Amino acid sequence: MFKKDQKFENFTEAETIIGESVLVKGNFESNGNLIINGSLEGEIKTKGAVLIGEKSKINANISAQEMMVKGNVVGNLNISDYLAIGENAKILGDIKCSQISIERGAEINGQVSISNQGNKKEKNIEIEKIEINNSL
Amino acid sequence: MNVFIYDAVTEKYKKTTRRFEEKINTLGLQGKIVYLQSIKNHRETIEQEIRNGAKTIIILGNDQTVNNVINILANISENVPVFIVPIGTNNSIAESMGIKNEKEAAFILSARRMENIKIAKANHLFFINNCQISNKSTNLKIDNSYSVYSQKETKYKVVNLTDKESFLKEIKSSPQDNILELIIKNKGNDISVFPIKKNLEINNDQEKILLDNSIKIDSPASISISDKTMSFIVGKERLF
Numbered sequence: 141m142f143k144k145d146q147k148f149e150n151f152t153e154a155e156t157i158i159g160e161s162v163l164v165k166g167n168f169e170s171n172g173n174l175i176i177n178g179s180l181e182g183e184i185k186t187k188g189a190v191l192i193g194e195k196s197k198i199n200a201n202i203s204a205q206e207m208m209v210k211g212n213v214v215g216n217l218n219i220s221d222y223l224a225i226g227e228n229a230k231i232l233g234d235i236k237c238s239q240i241s242i243e244r245g246a247e248i249n250g251q252v253s254i255s256n257q258g259n260k261k262e263k264n265i266e267i268e269k270i271e272i273n274n275s276l
Numbered sequence: 277m278n279v280f281i282y283d284a285v286t287e288k289y290k291k292t293t294r295r296f297e298e299k300i301n302t303l304g305l306q307g308k309i310v311y312l313q314s315i316k317n318h319r320e321t322i323e324q325e326i327r328n329g330a331k332t333i334i335i336l337g338n339d340q341t342v343n344n345v346i347n348i349l350a351n352i353s354e355n356v357p358v359f360i361v362p363i364g365t366n367n368s369i370a371e372s373m374g375i376k377n378e379k380e381a382a383f384i385l386s387a388r389r390m391e392n393i394k395i396a397k398a399n400h401l402f403f404i405n406n407c408q409i410s411n412k413s414t415n416l417k418i419d420n421s422y423s424v425y426s427q428k429e430t431k432y433k434v435v436n437l438t439d440k441e442s443f444l445k446e447i448k449s450s451p452q453d454n455i456l457e458l459i460i461k462n463k464g465n466d467i468s469v470f471p472i473k474k475n476l477e478i479n480n481d482q483e484k485i486l487l488d489n490s491i492k493i494d495s496p497a498s499i500s501i502s503d504k505t506m507s508f509i510v511g512k513e514r515l516f
Contacts, residue, residue, distance in 0.1 A: 159468035161430075162460055166422025170471075178468070182422060 155188070160195055174204075176211075194228050201233075216250075278307025279330040281322070281345060283337030285364045287313070292378050293336060296361055299382030307334070312341075319348045326354050332509070334359045334385065338366040340490035343403060350395055350402045350504045359385050359509040366489055369405045372437040374511025384511045391510045393451040396436045397502040403487040404451075407499060408433040411460070414480040414495075418458065419473055426460050426468075433459045434476060434499050438515040450516055454501050475500040 155172025158164055162178040170186040177193035182200050184190065189206040192198060196211035203218045210226035217223065219237035227245035234251040242248070286293040300306060308325070315321045322333070322345065333356050335345050342360055349358065361381045362370035375381050395402045411426045418424060426432070435442060435449040435457045442449065442459060447469055449457045456472040476499040478485060484492040 154469075155471055157467060157469045159460060159462060159466045161426055161428040161462050161466055162468045163425045163427060164422055165425075166417075168422050172471075177466075 154191075158196075168200075192229075194226075207237075277328075277330055278305060278332045278334055279325045280307055280309045280334045280336060281341075282309055282311045283335075283341035283344075283363070284313040285337050285341065289364050292363055296336070296363075296378035296382060299379065300385075303382055303386045305382070305385060307332075312344075318344065319351075322348050323352060326352060326356055330356055332357050332359060332385075334361060336361045336363050338362070338364050338490075339369050339405065339488045340366065342369045343488040343490050346395065346404055346506070347402050349506065350502070355505070355507055357388075357390060357507040357509055361385075368439050368489060369437070372405060372439055372515045373508060374514035376511075376513075380511065385509060387509075389510055389512065390507050391452070391514070392505050393508050394436070394454060395502050395504045395506055396434070396456055396499065398485060398487055398493060398497050398499050401487060401491065401493060402502060402504070403436070403491075405437045405488050406433055406435045406439060407485050407487045409478060409480060409485045409495070410483050412480075413482050414478065416458070416479075417477040418470055419475065420477075424458065424460070424468075424470060426462070428462050428466075430460055430462050432478075433461070434472065435459055436501070440515065443515045448516065452516075456499065456501060472499070 153173055154175045155170060156174045158176045158178040158180060160177045164180045166182045168182060168184045171188060173188040174186055174190045176196045176198065179197045180200050184200050184202040186204045190202060190204045192209045192211045192213060194210045198213040199215060201215045205220050206222045207217065207219050208224040209229040209231060212230045214232045216233045217235045222239045223237040225242045225246045227243040230247045232249050236253045238256050240254055310321060310325065312318055335342055360370045360373060360375055361378055362375060375384055395404055398407055408431050411430050411432055414432060416424045416432060436451050438449045445467060447459060458470040458472055458476060460468040478495045478497045478499060480495045485495055485497055486492055
């Protein structure tokens with residue numbers, strides 16, 4: 141699993157890499173980590189982590205353990221653990237995750253639900269609708 | 277008993293072959309020599325040698341020779357260890373196995389370091405190293421669930437054994453994990469890697485698929501790991 145961008149630059153960390161000039165269409169299922177710098181239309185399900193690079197164009201619902209978004213995503217994100225959203229990210233869809241970090245400049249248009257299941261004492265955080273347009 | 281299978285290419289590279297033979301004699305690893313060019317039925321001859329008790333099959337030749345012999349051995353139930361001696365050019369399989377030249381080969385054979393390797397299949401033909409096709413007009417479907425397209429002109433390469441090109445890019449393919457890798461390389465660091473866990477369907481009615489840099493086949497083709505495992509004697513510097 142990753143906490144830093146640099147981890148994704150090492151090919152051995154990812155089972156699947158979608159390069160800039162490649163388009164994937166269909167349902168993608170995996171147990172490993174996934175790096176996307178190209179385009180994907182369909183659905184992604186992985187028990188690992190997903191990095192969506194700055195030049196990527198994703199039109200898919202995504203389920204993963206951890207995820208970092210730096211590019212464009214149209215679709216719902218269901219992240220069981222940590223979601224990091226970079227400054228150039230544009231997300232059009234609903235988000236569910238346990239932990240989240242959002243950099244200044246990110247654009248999110250959808251419902252964000254943050255439920256920290258790891259700490260039972262902590263209340264779930266439910267945000268009905270969040271739109272962040274260069275406002276954080 | 278060691279059985280040495282000589283391809284016709286050994287005739288062209290007599291000096292190289294002779295150097296290997298000298299080392300083999302020094303190490304006391306001599307055995308029976310079978311000249312492929314002088315027999316009509318390769319399969320029958322190799323099967324007969326195995327029935328006669330061959331302990332190691334030693335292939336002298338290039339990728340095409342290796343692919344040819346592997347396609348015979350993969351259809352035989354006995355698992356006799358195989359060793360490759362690279363002769364001439366186009367020796368990427370030997371290179372992946374850490375056998376750089378004929379001089380090193382004799383010592384590697386003597387050390388007898390063994391690895392089990394899963395052989396891959398394209399329709400009814402086996403390959404060990406890779407298969408490739410131009411992306412022009414090619415449709416790919418991985419594991420019956422998603423399609424992959426390169427938007428730039430390139431080659432689609434399915435890798436079983438890590439070759440030098442992949443090794444230098446730090447992309448490692450293990451021939452022991454039941455997974456093939458589809459690698460799409462464009463300029464710079466624009467590289468894609470997809471694991472193939474079940475199969476890859478290739479469709480292209482214009483281009484042929486090249487197996488082990490030597491055999492061309494038509495599509496549609498289904499590429500997958502076969503259920504055949506073979507033992508190979510490999511060098512310390514193997515790439516997988």
